[in-house]
Amino acid sequence: MTPPTTGARAVQLRPETQRLRREVRDFLAEERAAGTVMGRPDSWLTGWDPGFTRRLAERGWVGMALPKEYGGGGRGNLERYVVIEELLAAGAPVSAHWVADRQAGPSILRHGTEEQRRRFLPRIAAGRCFFSIGMSEQHAGSDLAAVRTRAERTDDGWRLTGTKTWTGGAHLNDYAIVLARTDDESGDRHAGLSQFIVGLRDPRVRIEPIRLLSGEHTFNYFHLEGVELGADALLGRPGDGWRQVTGELALERSGPERFLSTVPLLTALVEQLRRGACTPEQHTRVGRLTARLSSIRQLSLGVAAALEAGRPADVQAALVKDLGTRFEGELVNEVREILPTAARTDTTKGSYPELLATAILHSPGYTLRGGTNEILRGIITRGLELPS
Structure with a gap:
């Protein structure tokens, strides 16, 4: 077998x-x-x-x-x-x-x-x-094939209509690469999708903020209200959007940001422990977190090497994202147990209690952004070789 x-x-x-x-x-x-x-x-x-x-x-x-x-x-x-x-x-x-x-x-x-x-x-x-990412919609998060944003041909190019959500940095950035449906004729949901480069300062682009639990304005609704684009706004060939997007997702899901988001908190914890008497139990638990971090890093490096060599890495990228983002959230909980501290947003920026509060408030997003872990496990399962 x-x-x-x-x-x-x-x-x-x-x-x-x-x-x-x-x-x-x-x-x-x-x-x-x-x-x-x-x-x-x-x-x-x-x-x-x-x-x-x-x-x-x-x-x-x-x-x-x-x-x-x-x-x-x-x-x-x-x-x-x-x-x-x-x-x-x-x-x-x-x-x-x-x-x-x-x-x-x-x-x-x-x-x-x-x-x-x-x-x-x-x-x-x-x-x-x-740039921002113009993929997700209210009814098309991890299931990107369900996008409803439409791109219709015009005499001069394309007209885009629809709403994207969870568009990070759209209120600050210059452009977004938008996934839109250009053809409804095919019965294949993955066909008839295309990508477009859209200027975020276009007057027919309306940005509506989505605030984090911390109150930070990072994400947005991104409303395309009949945005007129030239033919040169099309990225790739019409109908190739799904193939292009899945290629992007290997880049989006496998990098160090999928397991290092909360590592600055671990570093801050170690500094706190150095200033006092670190118990054997605290030392052991920090060591376990570091060991997990090292193993996930090796997986992520493997994806980077595969991409450099031109090999497909969709399954490995999904695995890195699943393991890495769960680690990010679990690290926060472990840190709170290793050194019980009151998390505070109303204290000096960069202090340990403030960093802890920031990590906690951001925790709900770790396993959601870039595709929910439930969806990723489906990708991993389908990609594994079946026993002979």
Whole structure:
């Protein structure tokens, strides 16, 4: 009998990446001293700081995996991985460029026209062009095939009508890549979908805030009220939207942000324990959390290596997202038990009680964003090899 397998492979980073890691840590130390890096949980979602993004870009750390001919760094996914895991572990404010760097840029590179590549990729790599994700809708969250946003052909291009939800950063960013239905004739729900690059400052785009439990304005409803687009707004070929989106999801679900969102809280806990007398039980529980973190990181590195080699990694990405986001929430609960502390939002920003409060208030989203874990387990199950 052949056991089920996800095809995950152990990955060892090349020795030269250690120099890159030291460079990033030195940069972060300077930023921390300047007060721009404060060890925030969920910094990739809520840490919108265009100035910080541009300083990263000046060092070649935005658009690292994009080709040099389009302004990118021409480096590999594993080198990019080293940079972003250091940024996330430090709780750096990276949300301004996060979607553009992680998936919009690679998607435009893969599916876009040459004009689209020349127009968007150099600006993404320079940290001056920011993107949101226009996938989810009220009745189409993890089930993206149920989208109702429509794109109708016009004499000059397309007209988009519909409402997207959970659109992070739409009130701040420049563009969104929107999934819309262009053909209802096929009986296949996954057919007839296409992607479009939509300017978020268009007067027929209306942004309505969705606030987190903390009161933060990160997500939005994104209303497309008859938005007129030129033919050059189409990303890829008509009807290829589903294939393109599923390719993006491997990038969206497998990265370090799926298990490092609450690691700054773990770091803060260790600092608190160092200042007092750490008991053997506390030491053991911190060790267990660190061991879990290390194992999930290896899975995530495996996906980065697969993507760099051009291998499909949908199942592995779903596994990373399932294990990683559950770890993020469970870490918060473990930390509260290891060192009982009153979580407070009304205290000094960056203090341990305030970081704990932030992590708790963000907890409901960890296993929802990027596809619910229930949906991901279905992907994993279908992708496993059946016993012979």
